[in-house]
Amino acid sequence: MGTSTRTLNIGIIGFGPFAQFLAKTMTKQGHFIRATSRSDHSGHPAVHFYRNMEEFIGLEHDVILICTSIVSISDVVKSIPFHCLKKPVLFADVLSVKEHPRQLLLQEVPEDSDLVCTHPMFGPESGKDGWKNLPFMYERVRVRNETLCSSFLAIFEHEGCKMLEMSCEEHDRLASQSQFLTHTIGRILSEMEVTHTPIDTKGFEKLVQVKESTTRDSFDLYSGLFIHNRFAKQQLKNLESALQRVKVTLETTMDKQDGHKCEN
Numbered sequence: 001m002g003t004s005t006r007t008l009n010i011g012i013i014g015f016g017p018f019a020q021f022l023a024k025t026m027t028k029q030g031h032f033i034r035a036t037s038r039s040d041h042s043g044h045p046a047v048h049f050y051r052n053m054e055e056f057i058g059l060e061h062d063v064i065l066i067c068t069s070i071v072s073i074s075d076v077v078k079s080i081p082f083h084c085l086k087k088p089v090l091f092a093d094v095l096s097v098k099e100h101p102r103q104l105l106l107q108e109v110p111e112d113s114d115l116v117c118t119h120p121m122f123g124p125e126s127g128k129d130g131w132k133n134l135p136f137m138y139e140r141v142r143v144r145n146e147t148l149c150s151s152f153l154a155i156f157e158h159e160g161c162k163m164l165e166m167s168c169e170e171h172d173r174l175a176s177q178s179q180f181l182t183h184t185i186g187r188i189l190s191e192m193e194v195t196h197t198p199i200d201t202k203g204f205e206k207l208v209q210v211k212e213s214t215t216r217d218s219f220d221l222y223s224g225l226f227i228h229n230r231f232a233k234q235q236l237k238n239l240e241s242a243l244q245r246v247k248v249t250l251e252t253t254m255d256k257q258d259g260h261k262c263e264n
């Protein structure tokens with residue numbers, strides 16, 4: 001992929017923690033960022049904030065970047081006044097599930113606008129010291145303006161991300177085993193109120209880290225990983241049955257030991 005550099009007018013829909021994190025780097029690279037959101041973020045130093053969606057959509061954008069929660073994207077996209085667009089743009093999203101926004105955006109975004117679905121596989125915590133070597137997944141779903149799409153992807157390329165082009169389906173299959181499982185383990189550890197002890201092993205320290213980093217994300221994000229990734233349900237079943245098998249192995253071993261003791 002070529003690295004074309006161009007200053008972009010980027011309009012962000014959904015200005016929560018992740019969008020604010022992305023906007024910082026985009027602004028640093030010289031891009032012009034505007035945003036709109038459900039809540040009022042007008043005091044934010046990195047962006048020009050618009051409360052009115054119609055006014056926002058009617059501005060000169062090159063890219064409209066959708067950063068809302070997974071569980072709200074359907075309502076948000078369906079409420080976009082597409083008729084206010086000045087010209088065809090590149091629509092992009094950063095949701096942590098991919099088949100769901102792909103299908104929705106293909107259905108709702110006007111035919112003359114392009115579409116790229118992406119997932120930066122990092123967040124405000126893991127990416128706080130830079131994005132070098134952090135994976136960035138994307139699928140060019142409907143791209144005719146190659147220069148514009150390359151300029152948008154170059155934002156991540158220039159920060160040193162590991163660029164991974166793959167289908168949204170493949171992403172969701174892999175992410176159900178990696179991201180959803182990590183978040184589920186983190187939430188289980190949190191339910192168990194797992195916390196540091198004076199005799200922590202390195203392995204245990206990592207477990208506490210998993211608990212802390214996953215529970216820092218919103219519950220909307222976590223539940224979205226389950227509700228809108230069709231592969232996640234099977235992973236949850238796999239986790240339950242694996243726990244059951246481990247339990248049975250332990251109990252059988254204990255029974256055998258007790259049996260030996262009785263024989264002696």
Ligand SMILES: NC(=O)c1ccc[n+]([C@@H]2O[C@H](COP(=O)([O-])OP(=O)(O)OC[C@H]3O[C@@H](n4cnc5c(N)ncnc54)[C@H](OP(=O)(O)O)[C@@H]3O)[C@@H](O)[C@H]2O)c1
Nearest residue numbers: 014015016017018037038039068069070072095096123218
């Ligand atoms: N956090 C990460 O590390 C990370 C990494 C990669 C991708 N992502 C993806 O980035 C997106 C944003 O993530 P996040 O961490 O910022 O938190 P989030 O809780 O997933 O989403 C928060 C955003 O969704 C908006 N929102 C929530 N409910 C809404 C509703 N009913 N109507 C309209 N807007 C609504 C919020 O708007 P207001 O702020 O206006 O309330 C805010 O902009 C998600 O799709 C997530 O999967 C996150």
